[in-house]
Amino acid sequence: MGELSLRRTVSSALGVAGLTALWIAGVVALALAAFFRMLDSADPVQPGEQAVHDPGPGVLELVLAAVLVGGPLLIAALARWWRAPGVPRAYVVVAVVAALPALLVGVMGWRDLRPEPLEAPPPPPSSRCAEHSGGANTCPGG
Template identity: 50%
Template sequence: MSPTPEVLTRRASILPVVVGLAIFGWSMAICAMGGWLLSIGMSQWADSYDGDSQAMSGHAAESARAGLWLAAVLAVGPVLLAVLARAARMRRTFGVFVVLAVLLVPAGAVAASGSWRTLHPPAPPPPAPTHCMEHSGGDSRCPGG
């Protein structure tokens, strides 16, 4: 049983509303992330006068977390919106969000990798040996005694 024309018309009229609400939600998410980063920056600025290095390192981790979330929102949002616009048969909106996705996904990937490195720094190199180590091809004495 195929859907009636009224159902198809109703479905076609709801999809642009869904796309509009999704665009609004994505815009509000970007604004919320920007506000979060601004509040971290203001808090870091205020703590810089106290000279508390532990609070400053906490702000660095928090700003890296916020940067990771912002990169995810900026990279994933246009892709999802392009898919929604394509489903709603909104050609110009689809084109706009494809262009945004092409521009923002690589930028978001670079920003996310930097934030990830800040949150998960590489392990420090192993310390140099402090005891005498024998090398092949010579005597087995330690240099200097």
């Protein structure tokens, strides 16, 4: 094995390890940010305040879903370009395994982006006189 080949192998291994660490840190940071943003937006509305829809958690969850699958695919592409044997196949498997959690997180994010319809206020009480069963058909007061 020549010195150039050894240098290429070491540099590609370091590159893959660095990108993997960056991917894991990004996934953890996005997950924590989405979680804390979701907790923050779940505060109860005080009386007299209007409920405001916060799309932040949904956006973070969609980005997290993309990073969960896109990170390993990017690492696999770069490892193939760096000619690291066996590494691209392993990261494609990681991307396939991460696809299910990414799908679940993406669906949750999509649902968070669409606000739930606000409940309609109850209709005002009727001011008309209504006949009741078994009672007289006269209105009170006239």
